[in-house]
Amino acid sequence: MLRGSCACGATEYEVEDAFSYAMNCHCSKCRAATGSAYKPMGGIEREKLRVTREDTPMFAWGEPDAGDFRCGVCGSFLYSVVRDGKWVHVTLGSLVDAPSLLPDHHIFVGSKAPWDEIGDGLPQFERYVT
Ligand SMILES: [Zn+2]
Numbered sequence: 001m002l003r004g005s006c007a008c009g010a011t012e013y014e015v016e017d018a019f020s021y022a023m024n025c026h027c028s029k030c031r032a033a034t035g036s037a038y039k040p041m042g043g044i045e046r047e048k049l050r051v052t053r054e055d056t057p058m059f060a061w062g063e064p065d066a067g068d069f070r071c072g073v074c075g076s077f078l079y080s081v082v083r084d085g086k087w088v089h090v091t092l093g094s095l096v097d098a099p100s101l102l103p104d105h106h107i108f109v110g111s112k113a114p115w116d117e118i119g120d121g122l123p124q125f126e127r128y129v130t
């Protein structure tokens with residue numbers, strides 16, 4: 001089991017170390033949502049993630065079955081509910097522990113920031129590829 005936490009500690013979660021896919025998303029939405037060049041994320045069935053601490057109700061942007069979930073205190077981006085509410089995309093930066101599956105490709109590289117130079121040798125895709 002992998003532990004995850006927001007920046008302030010008010011929200012914590014556990015997720016099985018069983019991501020089905022992991023990648024770095026360079027789309028403009030993920031860049032804005034993370035304030036970063038890209039969002040490293042891992043996809044897993046929703047029932048394999050459990051929020052274990054929620055001092056203040058989490059902030060959800062979007063619908064309960066299709067939205068981004070953040071700590072209700074500090075706003076750290078923890079995961080998105082996707083694929084008809086059945087899966088989550090966990091922000092790997094919010095994990096305390098290291099997952100076995102690491103991002104192995106980049107997606108939406110056509111939308112990457114002009115100053116962002118991808119320096120690794122991982123495959124790059126213009127579109128969504130899991
Ligand atoms: Zn927090």
Ligand SMILES: [Zn+2]
Pocket residue numbers: 025026027028029030031039108
């Ligand atoms: Zn994205």
